[in-house]
Amino acid sequence: MAVKPEEMVEIAKKFIGLETQLTPSDYPVEYEPIRRWCQMVDDDNPLFINPAYAKKTKHGEVVCPPFALSIFGGPSPGYFPPPPPADNVLSGIPTTPGSSVLFLGSDWEFYKTVKVGDHLSVKSRLADYYLKGVRFDPKARWVRIERIYYNQKGEKVAVNSMHHALRRSPEEVKEAGDA
């Protein structure tokens, strides 16, 4: 039987403040993912997409657009090949079947410029976890997770605090008697 949202919140609260180990990304910061990031927002800034130009600037290499750090910080949903199940201090938090993630907001602090060739490592920290209704689920779980990015020199380059809600489908809400 699925864990009820109220029970999940009580379990998850015990994990608040815990940090995962610092984990290196599978790949270094590369040209092609940055190019696709820029294509997505129609950004033709040569500092991001033209290696010959970027090498002549004070940066000496193609710069990673600030928010593209997230694509070099580890697997994302649907990543191929699927990563093994998480084995860290936060992996004990239970999940509910069919959960859908709704991102609510994001905060960043940047400390260093990241360039092609850098190799990022990331650790995560559960900052908050509580119950609050959304349009389709009166018992959605709201979560704030911080991700701390380091470069290959061990320098902290950025901290991202993401706020999201985990919600069930209308059928799952009805089935649980929470409609």
Add this chain to the structure above:
Amino acid sequence: MTLRKQLYWDDVAEGQELPTSYTMPITWTTIAHSVSGTRDFNLQHHDPDFCQKMGYEHPFVMLNFYQGLLGRLISDWIGEGGFLSKFHMEMRKMNMLYDVMTMKGKVTRKYVQGLDHLVDVDIWIENDKQGLTNPGNCTVVLPIKD
């Protein structure tokens, strides 16, 4: 490709609107680009059948896409010598397939802190159907003129 003009702290005025505002419609191609660029393969961002099942009219764009859009607004404005220091964004309403988004910004404060010359900016995304969808703000560090 277009070189970005360098912005200097000296030339910024409180209350000024960012000249790098731009508009982007969300078409199926935009949806494809957003999945390609963000590597976010969550079904609600590209699968219309899944969206219907979950109660959404259309696929909607994701956090990293919004951040990319606002990131471009900022980096186009500050030039290569500027540095984005802090960023905050809320996702209050969804931007879905067939919406048209516009990214905008306005300078709220200009000040010096230590050796840094800083500017605070309100930034946001609005769409053609719902108005303001993603309010936010940021702080940038800018070079000064010799």
